[in-house]
Amino acid sequence: MGHPRSGGRALYLILGSIFFFSGFASLVYQVVWQRLLTTYYGVGTVSIAVIVSIYMLGLGVGGYVGGKWVWAASSRVKLYLIVQLAVCGFGLLSLPFLTKIGSVTAGWPMSLSAICILVFLSAPTVLMGMTLPIVVQIASTLNSNFQRSVSTMYFLNTIGAAAGSLISSFVFISRWGLDGAVYWAVAIDFLLALAVFLIAKAPMFLAQEAATKGAVSNTTEGELPGVKLPAVIILTVGFLAIGYEIIWLRMLSILVKASPYAFSSILSVYLLALAVGSYSIGRLVDSKRIVNLGRFFYVNQMLIAITTALIIAGFVYFSEAPWLQLLTVKSFLTELHPPYSLSEMLSGSNPSGQNIFASFDIIIWPLLFLGIPTIFVGINIPLASVIVFASKRAEGIAVGNTYLLIAVGNAIGGIATTFLFLEFLGTERTLAIFVAVGILMAIGALKRANRIGIAAVIALSAISLFLFPKKGELYRVLHPESLTHSEGSTLYIEEAHDAVIYSVYHSEKGNLKNYINGLSHGGLLGGFNPMFASEFLEGVSHVSQLKDILIVGLGTGSFVDYALRMSASVQVDLVELSPSLIKNLKKIDSIRQMLSSEKLNTYIEDARRFLNQNEKKYDLIMMDPLRPSTAYSTNLYSKEFFKLAARHLNPGGVLVVWLGEPTIIRNTLRSTFKHMRSYERFALVSNEEFIFNAKNREEFLQFLSDEQRRNSLGTVQFIEQYTNDSYQSNDKLINTDRKPRSEFYFQL
Incomplete structure (x- = not known):
């Protein structure tokens, strides 16, 4: 089992702290830049998809480039310093740069707008993506255990991002606006660059970097037991991960609505669960409880699928349970998530248990729906990096290659889920397919001769398709009938890439209730308003x-x-x-x-x-x-x-x-x-x-x-x-x- 090399524990902890705040600042940038880009290029589904896809691809390309550069760099910590300063500099210039581009190009066709978004986001996202393989490589200089380094650093960076997601919206933007939030992130990045500079000058680090130059970290004691992962498998994992995230966001928006705080809270829970998964796999590998890492990777995809299926199906099939129905109705009826102030969240005019639940449901519902599956999703990047490292034997390159494939899968999955699966199949059928594919991936953990095992996995996948809620069932539960329906009315549901529309119309009375992503819009009483x-x-x-x-x-x-x-x-x-x-x-x-x-x-x-x-x-x-x-x-x-x-x-x-x-x-x-x-x-x-x-x-x-x-x-x-x-x-x-x-x- 690897530990920080002699004298390197303090530097290892400092590096981890730096990477925590790096994730924090990066998420602040992401929230603000995406928000500002929509003022010029719109909030339509196409605009958002373009922004998110370019962001993910930039991070992936950065991971690949960072992995190559850090392996060849004469001083890895100086490379990190340059990258950190570049991110800080771009953050400082980002507001006037975006204002200049946006004021000239606002209203351009989406094809040209996509180029403008690419021009703005490419440099900072590539730089941010470079940091993970660079930091893992530096951490491996201080710690002889690669999987401990990659899981710990990914854990700290993702925990920082989770904190950044919450604080950017609840504190920075609410108090100082979007520009103030950017300047906070710039200040944090500047302090981080200063800390990296001091590490670069530390005699202890210089001595260790010279002593370990060209050395390869251990993985576990002895040879890594595992198999190679084809690139298509890692791409598929990235595809499914973003697909699940998009669907979870869509479902949860029905209950906790679409305020910026609801989004940041859901994202924070998602990132927190990813971090827990990352930390857990590092400890599991260290403990030698996993005999074959390659096979476990495939089994992990099945665990993601099964836990997702159980949670969604359980919510639908047990929706009439009094306690669950009560909480669903309370969240659906509440328009502001959270209320206007912290004091109102903690007390309220009528501090009953239901009111307190409605104040914090932007955290509770995400934990319920996506907490457990996302912990398993969080295992994927560190575990895949360790498996890739078995063949590459270069820490930064292994992380960078894995990150690129995951990010490309994310980008493809985001576009395909939004514009193909949800557009033509809807949420329930899309989830059913994702679950079935995830279960089938467990076949990769079986030997070809194990026909019974393969048949069992195929049968389990088929059963999941059969038992999964049918089209429209999930959104009927999320829109409580006691609130939306009346005798003699007709229900119309339409779901596509842009929204979930839920309309209830009584033709004889002329009454119409209309919900867009869970929020009431318009409405008629006797054909009139x-x-x-x-x-x-x-x-x-x-x-x-x-x-x-x-x-x-x-x-x-x-x-x-x-x-x-x-x-x-x-x-x-x-x-x-x-x-x-x-x-x-x-x-x-x-x-x-x-x-x-x-x-x-x-x-x-x-x-x-x-x-x-x-x-x-x-x-x-x-x-x-x-x-x-x-x-x-x-x-x-x-x-x-x-x-x-x-x-x-x-x-x-x-x-x-x-x-x-x-x-x-x-x-x-x-x-x-x-x-x-x-x-x-x-x-x-x-x-x-x-x-x-x-x-x-x-x-x-x-x-x-x-x-x-x-x-x-x-x-x-x-x-x-x-x-x-x-x-x-x-x-x-x-x-x-x-x-x-x-x-x-x-x-x-």
Whole structure:
């Protein structure tokens, strides 16, 4: 069993600490850069997939390059110093660099946008990817045990990334904004570079590096028992790992919604479980409890598959258990995950056990669904690196090659899972296939002559396909029937690459409930929604003319319906991000007929990209796209976006915005436009004085029944009208692209 070489324990611990904080800073960069890239290139599934794929590929290429370079480097610690300084330097320049690229290329076609994203992300991701093989090689200088070095360093780096995921959103961005978070990461990286510099000068390290130059670490005492892993197997492992992660994120978003805190919490649990797996395999190999590492690698893929299947199937089949149903309903009903502040999380107005659960369910549900399977996923990189090392006999190269193959598998798996499997098969069938493949991989642990064992594995794989929940069953459980269904209603589910749409329609009553990734959007009662009618009524009543209308977000079609009722000369443009929403609502006859109107032009696009791509101007823009607490929402609620919208208004044109968060969004609107009419739930803004248009008002009201008219007028609660001449904005109470305050709402 290997230990740090004489005198090297202190340096080994220091190196591990450095790599912990390196993972921390890297995750902060990842969260912020991905968030900022979407302001220029959109939040559509294609944009996100491009960003994530380029990020993963960059890390993989960096791992490969780092493995080659560190083996040939005259001073490995100096190479690490150069890489660390380069990451720090890029982080410092990243904000002005991205602003320069983004301001010129925003709205470009996605093919060209992908090139811009590649230009921005390639250098830092390659540099970050280089650090793992470099650090493992340095650690092997201090520790004669390779598998202990790779598992420990991967464990520490991943634990740091888990901490970075939480603190970046809950602390850095919430308190100092996206730019402040980047500068924190830069400061951390600078201190790490300084620490590496001091290590490079340490006489103890210089002596050990000279003494071990060209030496090869041990693995276990004696020869490594194992078999070679074909590249296609490692690629498949990476493919399945990212596929599982995408599906877990999609499922969990139904329960804990899609706030940036929910995402960072799920990611943190995922990374924590990976770290536990990495640490565990190092100790298992050291203990010699695993006789054949190659065979165990294949068995491990089956363990991932079986634990995933048991958890998902168990959740579906035991969903009617009172305690599970109670917790599912509580999470589904709660819109803010977490609540506004730490004190509210710990107490709440009614500190019952259920309320405390809802405050921390962004951690509890991920632990339940993905904790155990991801521990087994975390075994893969260190274990594969040890097996590859048996043939390469070069620590950095073994880690780098493994990292590259895993990352390429991640990139391919991310794209295939999103745009092929989920698009055409849905979550349940995709998971069933992944589980079946994972079980079949256990055949690699068997000898060819073991026909009974091979037949048993094939039979187990087939049984998993048969017993796995059928299409739609999982999302029926995640949307509790007691809340979403009513007698005589019809359920429509649509799932594709962009979202899970769950709509419940009662044709006789005209009632419609609509959920996008677990959040309620729109809704009709008796075929009507008085709140949306009041917004539209006030909008058309204060425009000087009404010929062109832009609607951002379909919801359940209320704004589109009202706009199409206006005079024949009115043209309506609808911008909707989710094609699945349109496809699902078209299953309802009245909405399908409405969306087929010749007066309507429908664009499947991110609203910000849409406005950046064209110069058309409108008399009225209606906005009610998503909740301000939803991830990426500030792209449509920032001062920069409102300025963009203002450039698309005709003289006398009006923008109507729903105030899902009344203080910050109201202040942001006031700081952008010259005139604002403020209501309890929405606001009208314009750069021209408002003109009351009685003709438009009466034209719309005449289409409503007496009851609908009373309900619509009854929900109009006007507060006051502002003129911006004397308004002094408080930058701490407005949204900007770099300070998304209503989105990152949590306060310690």
